[in-house]
Amino acid sequence: MPPAATRQLLTQLLTGRLPTGAGRWWSAPLAILLVGVLFVIAYFAIADEFPFDVGRDVGHRIDVWLDWLEDNLSPLFQAIKDVIVWFLISLEDMMLWLTWPAMIGAIALTSWLLVSFRMALFSASSLLLLATFGLWESTVETLALIIVTVTLSIMIAVPMGVWASQSDRLDAILRPILDGMQTMPSFVYLVPAIAFFSLGNTPAVLATLIYAVPPAVRLTNLGIRQLPAETLEAAESFGMTRNQMLLKVKIPLAIPTIMAGVNQTTLMALSMVVIASLVGAGGLGLDVNRALGRIEPGNGFLAGLGIVFVAIIIDRVTQALTRRQQAALGSD
Amino acid sequence: MPPAATRQLLTQLLTGRLPTGAGRWWSAPLAILLVGVLFVIAYFAIADEFPFDVGRDVGHRIDVWLDWLEDNLSPLFQAIKDVIVWFLISLEDMMLWLTWPAMIGAIALTSWLLVSFRMALFSASSLLLLATFGLWESTVETLALIIVTVTLSIMIAVPMGVWASQSDRLDAILRPILDGMQTMPSFVYLVPAIAFFSLGNTPAVLATLIYAVPPAVRLTNLGIRQLPAETLEAAESFGMTRNQMLLKVKIPLAIPTIMAGVNQTTLMALSMVVIASLVGAGGLGLDVNRALGRIEPGNGFLAGLGIVFVAIIIDRVTQALTRRQQAALGSD
C-alpha cells in the first residue's frame, strides 16, 4: 500500500536514521512478516472495519472473575479495610477533638516551625477563609484523608523507587505497570473496589494510592540514577553496603528530584478527592461533586479552592520535612 | 488552651529546632498576635462551629461572573474552539482515511524507527488486541485527542519550565498556580467550559491541558536548576547568550529530568480521557464511562487497558523523540 511506504520514507527522512533494531539479523524479515500478516488480514476483512470482536466476552469473563475474588478473599479485604479505617477514624477524631481555632493554630504553628513565617500566615488565612465559606468540616475530612493517603503513598513509593533504581530489570518490569497505574481510569477499579471494601473511605484511599504512587516511584528512581558517577565511586571505595550507600549518599543527593516526586504524589492524591467522593468519601471532594450536580460552578470553585489550599499546605510541609530529612542524612 | 501549647512543645521536640522565621524581629510578636486573635474569635464563637458562613453568597457571585464572561467573551472562545477543532478533525480524518491495517503498520513502523524492534512488536500486538476487543475506532479517536493535547502541552510546558528556571520570582509566582492547576478538580471548570465551548472535544482538550501541563513545567524547571555550577560557569565564560546557554547546554543536560516531565504529562493527559468523555469527547474514555454506567467493570477494564496501551506507545515514542532531540542539541 502506497501510504505506508510513503510513511516509512517520510519517517526515515524525518529522523535521518536507519531502524535502531536493525542490528539483529532476524528483525528485518520478522518486520516484513508482521506487516505482511497485517495486510493479508486487511485483504480478507473489510478494510475499514475490524473483522471480529471478542470484547464483550472477555469483559464478561473479567466480571465473573471479580465476583469470584469477592467471594473468596473477603477476609483479606476486611483486614485492609480495618487498618485504613482505623487510621482515618483516629486522625479525624483527633482533629475533631481539637476545635477549629486550635486546629488552625496548630497548622499555622507547624507551618511556621517547619517552613516559614509567611507559610504560617498563608495557612492560617487560607484555612480561615475556608471556614468563612462554611467548608471547615469538609476541610478537616479532606485533610485527614489526604494525610493518610500521602503518608501511605510516600511510604510505598520512595522505597519502591529506590529499589527500582538498583535493578535495571526491575525498572523495566515496573515501568509499564506504573504507566498502567497512572492511566487505567480509576473508575474502572473503583466499582469493584466497592464490592470488596464497601462504600466509604477505604476504596477511595486505595484508588488514590494506585494513582498517586507512580510519580514518586519514577522520580525517586530517576533522581538516584542520574547521580554523578564520581561521587558514587568514592562512596563505594569506603566499602559501603548497599543500604549505607542509599541512606548516606544516594538518597540525600537525590532529594531534590525525590521532593519533586513527593510533590507530584501529593498533588495527584488531592486531584483524586473528587473521584473519591464518588465512592462515598466525604470532604471537599463531595462538596465539589454536589455543587456540580446542581450546576453551581461557583460553589464548586470554592470547594475546589479549598482543595488547592490543602494541597499547598500539605505540599509545603511535606517538602520541608523532606529537606529536613536530607539535612539529617547529610550530617554525621 | 493546653492542647495547642502541648502541640508547640511537641513540634519543637519532634523537629529539634527553633522556628526558622525567628530571625525577623517582627515574627514572634506577630505570631503571638495571630494566635491570640484566633483564640479570641474562638472564645466568642461556639468553639466547634465556625461563627459565620458566606460560602453560598460568594459561590453565587462567581456564577454570576461566569455568566457575564460567557456573554461577553464568546468570540474569543469561538476562536479557540475553531483552532482546536480544526487540529482534531484534520488528524482524525487523516487517521480515518488510513484503514486500520495501515494505521497499525504505520504506528509499528514509527515505534521501530524511533524506539526499538521490541516496541514495534508491542505496538502492533497491543493495537491488534484492542481491535479484536472492538475498540479500534475509540482507540483512533483517543489517539487523535491525545496527540493533540500532548503536543500542545509540551509546547506550552517546556518553554514555561525553562522560563521559570531563569527567574526565582517567576518560579515563586508560578508554583502555587501550578499547584492549583493540578488540584483544582477539573469538574469545577468543565461545566463552565461547556458553557463557553459547548459539549465536545474543545473543553476536553482545555481541561486536559490545564491538568497535564504542570508536571512538565516543574520538572523542566527542576532539571535545569539542579545542573552542576561548574559546567554552567564554563559555558558562561564563552559569552553565551541566554538562549544559547539554554539550547546548547542547559536543556540538553537537563533532558533526563525533562523527559520524566514529558512522561508525566503524557500519562496525566491520558488519565484525563475519562473525564474528557464527561464533556463530550469520544474514544476510549467514553467506552469506560459507558461500561461503568452499565456496571460492566470488565468492559471498563478492557477500554482502560486500551488507554494504558495508548499511553505506553505515546510515552515511548515521545521519550525517544526527546532523546533524539538531546542528541541533536549535543552535537555540533
Place this chain on the structure above:
Amino acid sequence: GGEEEKTTVVFSDLNWTSSEIQVRAAAYIVEHGLGYPTELVAGDTVSLFQGLINGDTQVTMEIWPAQQPWIDELEDPDTIALLGDSLDENWEGWVIPQYVKDANPGLVSVSDLPEYMDLFVTADSRGKARFIDCVPGWACEQVNGNKVVAYGLEDVLELVKPGSGAALFEDLESTYARGEAWLGYMWGPTKPTATLDLYRLEEPEWSEDCWNGDQGCAYPTSEVRIAVFHTLLEDAPDVVEFLRAWDFSADVQVQSEIWMSDNNASPDEAAIWYLKTYPDTWSAFVSSDVAEAVLEALAEES
C-alpha cells in the same frame, strides 16, 4: 419499641437536585417522625447502586428506568425491594428550544429533521446535525441509537455524548442563553425543562410492538422508583410502609428546585422548605402522630 434497638437508616445521597431534596425530606421524617437515626452517604449513581446491593446503604430514593438492566442482572433479585414511585409524570424525548420551532414552523417531528439539519451543523459535527445524546451508559443511549436507525437519520445526526446529566443541562442552558439552535435528548420534570421553553419533537406513538422491535417510536412515560435493601423490610417495616406511600410529585419537585435555585439555598434548606410548605402532601404518607412529631420538630427549625 425501644429507641435503642432501632437501626440506622442509611440513604443514598445521589448527586442531583431532585434526589438531594427528597432524600433529605424523607430522612427528616424517618428521623423525627419514625424515630430512626439516619445517615446520608454520597456518591455517584453507579457507586451508590453498588453500595445499595452491598447493603452499605439501605434506601435509594430514585431508581431510574435506565437502571433497570442493573436490576435485571442481579443474581438474587430479592437483594433489593422496589417500593413505590418517587417522581411521577416522567417523560423522555427529543427537544429543541421553542424559539427554534417558532423560527422554523415546519420543524414539527423527527421526520422533518433531514430537511432542517443545517440549523444544527457546527464546526465539529462533520456536516451533520449536532444531536446531544443521552448520558452514556444509561438505557436511553441505546434507545436513541436504535431510533436514529429506525428513523433513517444515520447521515443526518452526529451524536454527541454528554458525560453526565449536568453536562447535558449545562450545554442546553448555555446554548439557550445564547439563543442558538439546540437539538437533543431531554427528560422531565427537571429544572431546565421547567424553566426553559422547549418544544418536544413529535414521534410515532409508543406501542409494545414498536418498543420490542426497532424502537422507532416515542418513549413511554417512565417511572422513577424507590429501592430498599432487603433487610430493611424486617428491621424497619414502618419506614418501608412510609416509603411505599411516598410520592414527590412533579409539581412539588420542580417548585422545590426552583425555590432552591432562586434563593441560592442548600438542599437541606430546600427540604425544610418543602416540609413546611407542603405539610398536607407528606402528611398523607404517615400516620397522624408521626406527622405531629415531624411538625413539632419543624417548628424548631429556624
Place this chain on the structure above:
Amino acid sequence: MTANGEPALSIQGLYKLFADDGSGLQMALEGLSKDVIQERTGAVVGLRDVNIEIVRGELFVVMGLSGCGKSTLVRCINRLIEPSVGQVWLNGREITAMREDELREARRNDLAMVFQHFGLMPHRNVLDNVALPLEVAGITKPARRERAATALELVGLGEWGGSMPNQLSGGMKQRVGLARGLAMETPVLLMDEPFSALDPVIRRDLQDELLALQEAVQKTIVFITHDLNEAVRVGDRIAIMRDGEIVQVGAPNDVVLNPADSFVREFTQDVRLHGMVTAASIMDSSEEALAGQTDDRYVVLEDAVLDELVPAGLSATQPLQVVNRAGALVGVIPLERLARAMVSDEAAVAATAEGEPAA
C-alpha cells in the same frame, strides 16, 4: 616588567567577599585580617585590594597557597564572579562597568578561560566541546571544526575528537579544556592551573607550545600555577598572593632572588635555581676584591648562570673574574663562594638579598 607596551589588562583596587549579605566588606576595606573577618561575620575574604597592570603580550603568572584567591581573581576578571569593589579594565574599557551584552561580546572575542575544574560539557564529544565557544562566537561549522581539530592536535589528543569526556583520564580532560581555551584565539587568555594534572613530558611540550604561541601571536595571558619551575620558565612576571592579597609582583628572578618577605622566600624555596643565579648575583664587587685580580684565565660574563659557572670553577684554581659585556672587570667570585651557592640556593639568595658575600 619584562614586556613593553601600554596595559592590556588593568586591575584596580579589587575586593571580593564571599558572604550571604554585605557583611564583612567594610571590615575588609578597613584592613582587618581574613581570619578575624571570617570569625566575626562568617564572610570569607576572596580578594583584597588587588592592583595589577598587565601589558599586551605579557605572560603574567599568579602563584600562592591553596585557597589564597587565585581562581577568584581570574573569575573576577571575566566577571564569572562579580567583584565586591574595584575595577577591571581591558584595553581601556572597563569590564566591571559593562552591560550584559558588552560583557558577552568581550567574553567571546577577548577573554578565553581555561578552568581548574576543566568544565567540559558531558553531553558533547571532545571535538564538539572544543568547538563550542567557536560556535558561540559565530564561526562557521567547517572553520570551527578545523580550528578545534588543530587545537586538539596541539594538546596531543588529535585521535580523541569522537570520544565522550567520561571516557578520558583526568589529564586528558584537562588537555581538552586547554585546547578549548586555545582554540578561541582571543587576545587575552586566563589559565587556571592548566597543566596541573599533566605529566612532566606533556607538560614540558605544552609549555613549549605556549611559549611558541606567545612568541608568534603575543597574547596577554594570566597563568595560575603551583609549580615555581613552570612559573619561572613561562612567566614574564610572577605575582605571589596570600590571603587574597598580592604580596609581591616581579620578574621571575626578582621574586626568587629578592623575596619580599619570609612568606615568599618559603614559597620559592624549592625552585631549581641554577638557571637563575647569575655571576653578578653572587660576585664580590668590593674594591679590595677587584684590586687583587690580574690573572685573566678564568673570566666569566656577569650574566653567566650557575650551571655555566661551576664547570669554569672546577677547572680554576683561583677566584673567577666577572666581566660585563664591554669586557670591564666588575667583580670576582671566590671558589668557596661558588661552592656555597651550589650547595645552598637559599644561602645564595640570602647572600644576594643582604648584598654581601655569604659567610
Place this chain on the structure above:
Amino acid sequence: MTANGEPALSIQGLYKLFADDGSGLQMALEGLSKDVIQERTGAVVGLRDVNIEIVRGELFVVMGLSGCGKSTLVRCINRLIEPSVGQVWLNGREITAMREDELREARRNDLAMVFQHFGLMPHRNVLDNVALPLEVAGITKPARRERAATALELVGLGEWGGSMPNQLSGGMKQRVGLARGLAMETPVLLMDEPFSALDPVIRRDLQDELLALQEAVQKTIVFITHDLNEAVRVGDRIAIMRDGEIVQVGAPNDVVLNPADSFVREFTQDVRLHGMVTAASIMDSSEEALAGQTDDRYVVLEDAVLDELVPAGLSATQPLQVVNRAGALVGVIPLERLARAMVSDEAAVAATAEGEPAA
C-alpha cells in the same frame, strides 16, 4: 627493592579493556598495540599485563603519561573497576576473587583511596566528609569526629570543618579528600595524584607528613604523581607506565640513572638530579684510573651525592678519590667529568647507563 618483607600487595597479569563487549581483549592478550586495538574494535586498552609486588611499608610510586592507565590501575586494585583478566592479592588474599561482602570488608579496613577527582560528598560539610568512611566502618561518633578533626588539622584545614565543599578552592577540596583517606588508617593507601592541585609549600609539608606517617606506621602506599621530584622524594620504588604497560620499575635513582629506554629517559629528564647522582655512579673505576692515584687529600665517600662532590671538586686540583665505607679506594672522578655531570644531568645519566666515562 628498598623495603624488606613479604609482598603486601601483589598484582599478577592484570589486563583491563574498556569496551562495550568483550572485543579486543584477545588482541590485547596477543600483544597488539593500543592504537591498533582502538582502531579495529573501538576498545581502549586501560591496562596490559601488569605485574607488581609491593612489600609491607613500601611507598610505591606510579608515573606515566596522561592517559596511560594509572588511575585505572589503582581502581582495579580495590575493584572499583573490574579487571578484565588477572589477579590482585592483598596479604595473601585474592581481592579479585572476593565475594561482595569480603570486598566490602577489605575496602573498609584495608584499602583506603584518595581520588584524583577528590570525590567529595556535596551534601556533607567538610568534617562529615572526612568522617564518612569511619562512620561506614562502624567507628563511634566521638571517635570518628576526633579522628576526622585530627586528619583535617594535618592537612591544614582544621578551621574549615563546618564549611561545605562548594565553598572551598580546588586545592582545599583536594586536601579534604586526602584527609579522608588518611583518617581511615588502613594498612594500604591508594593515592591518585593526591597533591596535584597543591602549591609547593603545602605540598612539601604534606610530603613531609606522609613520610613521617610512613616512618611511624609503615603503611603500604601506591602513590600516583606526575612530579618526578616528588616521586624521588617520597618513593621507595617508582614504576613507569606507558599505554597501560609497566615499562620500568626500580628504586628512584635506578629509574633516573638507568632508564630502561628513551621513553623513560625523556620522562625523567626534568628531575633535579643533584641529590641523586652519587660518586659511585659517575666515578671511573677502571684499573688504569685507580692505578695512578696516590694523593689522598681529595677523598670522597662512594655514596656522596653531587651536591657534596661539587664543593670538594671546586677546592681540588686533581681527580677526586672515591672510597667505600671501609676506606678502600674504589674509583676516581676526574674534575672535568664532575663538571660534565653538573651541567648535564642527562649526559651523566647517559654515561652511567653506558657504564663508561662521559666523553
